[in-house]
Amino acid sequence: MYIFRNAVKNIGRNKSRNILIAVIIFVIILATSVSIIINTTSKEIIDVYKTQFGSELYINLDYEKLKKDRTGFEGITVDQYIAFGESDLLKSKEYKAFVYVGSDGWIAIDENSGNDIINSGNSEDYLPLKAKVEGSTRSDINDDFKSGVRKIVHGKMYENIDECIVSxxxxxxxxxxxxxxxxxxxxxxxxxxxxxxxxxxxxxDNTEVVNDHQNLSTYENGSNDIFASFETVINLQLYDSAGSLDAEYVLKDPAFLENYKAELKEKGLSDFYIVSTDEASYNKIVKPVQGIAKIINVFLIVVLILGSVILVLLSTLAIRERKYEIGVLRAMGMKKRKVALGLLSEMLIITGICLIAGLGIGTSISQPVADIMIKNQIETVNDSNDNTNGISIINESESGGAEPLNELKISLNIEAVSQIIVVSLLLAVISSLTGILYITKFEPMKILSERN
Amino acid sequence: MSILTLKNISYHYSGSKKRVLKNISMEFEPGKVYVIMGKSGAGKSTILSLVSGLDVCTEGKIEYAGTDMKSIDRDQYRSKNIGVIFQGYNLLTNATALENIVLSMNISGSKEKDKKKYAYDLLERVGIDKETADRKVLKLSGGEQQRIGIARAISHNPDIIIADEPTGNLDNDTEKNIMEILCALAHKENKCVIAVTHSKDVSKYADEVWGLNSGSMVFVK
Incomplete structure (x- = not known):
């Protein structure tokens, strides 16, 4: 305990030297904190998007192949979609079935504006389509019901076949x-x-109302939507002629893609379909963040190397001052390990103070630093896209309309704090190392005789 | 009964064949003041560094209370069994006089409950008042530093007190005062005091005077 008390006193006894060391350690910890906080946040974001875009599957028609030769083309049946979902490689699956319907004894909202005629083909063979019947395997139907934008105010949710809810x-x-x-x-x-x-x-129905009612067919108006169970919709006789199905498959791991593709082929997926993940969206969103992570990593390495070199140099100079003190303590009978522990304690106390200050200030300035960096990175990514023969590498259709990240929400997590503490401890050890080596190398008599 | 025995000790520096000390045998008893005299370079400080456990002899052996020093933990020996008053004081100059004493007590593992009070009392005993005790050593005079050195050397109640030129830079009054303190430690508290000096005045206070000449020890009085 006295070693620790003496270490605290020693810090005060050698103010100027310790302030100089503290400033250097503080700057290193501050830079390290900012780097690690941004880095771990970037890593988290990259991981999330990697999982999201790397796991969410798309089964799309290969239009190029279809254009060349349609022989043998068959669409995916409902049964096939369901069979594709029965796989151990999938984390989740969702189906959404739609049927566009006409009316018998009811009118659709905005029907009188003539919009029911616009998109439904006013030919001799067809009747106007007025509404959409939607059935989902999701228990909460869709995000609108989940968020409360749409909520049941009378009656209850459909439970049985042929039950529905209307606006x-x-x-x-x-x-x-x-x-x-x-x-x-x-x-x-x-x-x-x-x-x-x-x-x-x-x-x-509190969904946003589209102002351009004139150009909107009635079945595009959300208030005309009729919701029923997935089973109800796919079992409608109408489904065969006017129905469609959206399937969303999410892999347990992006690495399972090739295995899952093979499984789909076994289950009869036609060669006219392409199975893919949304790489374009992933790149568009994650590239700026990856750019930041790279810059931050380089910056962190430079700061740590330079900082460590400066600390070692400073400690070497400081130990010349401390030689005498070490000699006296050793002559008084203090054991080498206790002298070393004293030096280490001093540095740990200084580092601890710098860690608190560096972590606090680092956390508060990480957000503005990240904002500046992501802004620059987005500009760089956009510039590189614009410069590719004037054509954007990632277009909206390819990226599924995914918006790149324009802000990085910085948060301090346990991983970042642990890394910063480890770096700080290393700095304390590096700073004390010169002194500790000196203690182990020389006997007190030699140190004191050199001084005398 | 001797507390410290030198048995045919010789010493030469590493890389040198010339022996600084040659076959010295001596016995030191508690309650006596020993003065070892000799010219500069005679090996006075070397013999002190050997008996104080700061260095080891190249030949022969030193026994403390009958035990060979080679089998003793020298750090523990320095912190508990002997007190050294260095020629250059060797105090922690950035610390106060009090802090120097308390630290020495801590290193020795002193069980004293109120170390501060004990240290103040000890410093007062060697003529350092409370105000001076709270000042940094760097701001004190040579005489005051020497007194603090003595207080530190006896702070852990050692059996042997070793003093290297204890009055080297001091005026006559201070020299007399310091030597009276050392004598009191030997005669009243049964400590074995070994002083190394080239001053004949110091030898007046000795119970035994030995001369060191060309690495050999001779009894003077």
């Missing part, structure tokens, strides 16, 4: 209430199919 506006327009039935029809004049759905609930 409040749609229900009022058609004077419908819970328990009523609505008839949906196909748009084929020659082959009219009608199906009856029972309204189990009515939802409030």
């Amino acid at each position: 409040e506006e749609f229900a009022e327009l058609n004077n419908l209430s819970v328990g009523d039935k609505i008839k949906i029809t196909s748009n084929l004049k020659k082959n009219p199919m009608t199906h009856e759905l029972t309204i189990s609930g009515i939802f409030e």
Whole structure:
């Protein structure tokens, strides 16, 4: 204990030298803190996006191949989609089925504006499409219901086959209430199919209203959406003629892609389909962050090497001053390890103070530093895209409309704190090392006789 | 009964064949003041560094209380069994006089409950008042530093006190005062005091005077 107390006193006894060492250690810890905090945040973001874009699968038509030769082309059936989802390689799967329907005894919102005619082909063979019936395997239907933008205000969520929910506006327009039935029809004049759905609930629709109603067909108006269970939708007779299905598969690990592709082939996926992950979105979002991580890593290495060299030099100079003190302590019978422990304690105390200050200030300045860096990185990435023969490497369709990160939300996590503490401890050890080596090398008599 | 025995000790510096000390045999008893005299370069400081455990003899052996020094932990020996008053004081100059004494007590593992009070008392005993005790050593005179050196040497109640030129830079009054303190330690507290000096005045206070000449020890009185 007295060694620690003496170390504290020694710091005060040699103020100027210790202040100089503290300033250097503080600068190194500050730079290290900023680097590590940004680096760990970048790494987290990269990992998240890597998992997200590297695991989310897309099964798309190979249009190039289809253009050349359509022989043997067959679309993916509902059963196939479901079979593709039965795999141990998948973390999750979601299906969403749609059917565009006409009306029998009800009108769609904005129908009187003539929008039902715009996109539904006013030919002799087809009837206008007025609404969309959607069925999802998600228990919360979709993000709108999850976030509360849409919520059931009357009745309850559909539970059984042929139950549905409609919007409040749609229900009022058609004077419908819970328990009523609505008839949906196909748009084929020659082959009219009608199906009856029972309204189990009515939802409030607070989704953003598109102002351009004039150019919007009625089935594009969200308030005309009819929601039913996935099973209800795929079992509709109408589904075969006017239905479509979106499947979302997420792999347990991006590395499983090739195995999963092989499994899909075994399950009968046609060669006209391409299975891929969203690499373009990944690159677009992650590239600026990867750029920052690279710069930060280089900066960190330079700071640590330079800082360590300066500290060693400073410690070597300082130990010349301390030689005498070490000699006296050794002559008084203090053991080598205790003298070394004293020197190390001094440096640990200084480093500890610098660590608290460096970590605090580092955390607060990391965000503005990261903001500047990501801004520069986005500009660099955009410039490099613009310079590729005037054509952007990543276009919106390729990237799925993914927006690049324009801000990096910096947060201090345990990993970053641990790394900063390890670096600080190393700095303390490096600073004390010269003194400790000196103690182990020389006997007190030699140190004192040199001084005398 | 001797507390410290030198048995045929010789010493030469590493890389040199010339022996600085040659076959010296001596016995030191508690309660006596020993003065070793000799010219500069006679090997006075070398013999002190050997008996104080700061160095080891190249031939022969030194026994403390009957035990060969080679089998003793020399750090522990220096911190507990002997007190050394260095010619150049060798105090921690950035620390106060009090801190020097308390640190020495801590190193020796002193069980004293109130170390500060004990140190103040000790310093007062060698003529250092409380105000001076709280000042940094660097700001004190040579005489004051020498007194602090004595206080530090006896702070852990050692059996042997070794003094290298204890009055080297001091005026006559201070020299007399310092030597009276050392004599009191030997005669009243049964310590073995070994002083090395070239001053004949110091030898007046000795119970035994030995002369060191060309590496050999001769009894003077």
